[in-house]
Amino acid sequence: MKIIQFLPLVLLCCHAVFAEDPKSTELGNATQDTDGKVKELNFKNLAGFKYEYPYEEPKGKPWELKAQFEKRVPQHIRKLTGQRINLKGFMLPVETQKDRVTTFLLMPDQQACCFGRVPEPNEWVVVDMVPKEGGPILMDQLVQIEGKLIVEEQWEDGFFVGIYHVHASTVKKSN
Numbered sequence: 001m002k003i004i005q006f007l008p009l010v011l012l013c014c015h016a017v018f019a020e021d022p023k024s025t026e027l028g029n030a031t032q033d034t035d036g037k038v039k040e041l042n043f044k045n046l047a048g049f050k051y052e053y054p055y056e057e058p059k060g061k062p063w064e065l066k067a068q069f070e071k072r073v074p075q076h077i078r079k080l081t082g083q084r085i086n087l088k089g090f091m092l093p094v095e096t097q098k099d100r101v102t103t104f105l106l107m108p109d110q111q112a113c114c115f116g117r118v119p120e121p122n123e124w125v126v127v128d129m130v131p132k133e134g135g136p137i138l139m140d141q142l143v144q145i146e147g148k149l150i151v152e153e154q155w156e157d158g159f160f161v162g163i164y165h166v167h168a169s170t171v172k173k174s175n
Contacts, residue, residue: 039080040085042087042088043123047120051120051121053072056158057155057158072153081149081152082149083149084146084148085146086144087145088143089142089145090107090108090110090140091139092139096134100137101137102128105124106125106145106166107124124162124164127171128167129171130167130168130169131169135168145170147166148167150164151164
């Protein structure tokens with residue numbers, strides 16, 4: 001199932017609300033990567049600005065689209081593209097193979113369901129596992145991912161997918 005087919009369902013029709021404290025996923029401010037180390041990020045940092053995405057896939061010349069994106073996303077966020085990061089959150093599987101997850105959404109809390117609140121577009125990360133066999137399915141618990149972050153608006157078949165995308169090398173239960 002393509003992520004665009006699943007995303008509206010995820011955001012509007014989840015089956016439960018959990019009473020986790022949304023602040024439990026905070027790690028502090030993003031650190032500067034001065035010596036090739038992995039950056040520790042958190043959702044407070046990633047979602048710390050008002051992001052208003054266009055409801056239709058933007059059309060125009062590449063430099064026009066880039067300028068529009070730069071108006072919507074602050075520079076300190078855009079410059080995270082290409083960085084190896086650690087991020088904690090809650091897994092919502094989108095694609096699986098057997099008993100492994102290959103694509104999932106990482107969210108700051110478990111309240112982003114139909115009985116809770118709809119997350120803002122900068123409050124989820126689309127995670128694709130780099131190992132082709134995927135990673136463990138770890139729902140209903142705080143997980144930590146490590147991987148390469150890409151910050152860009154992505155659209156699939158005319159539908160908005162998100163601005164944060166990680167090619168994750170690992171996913172594990174968080175301590």
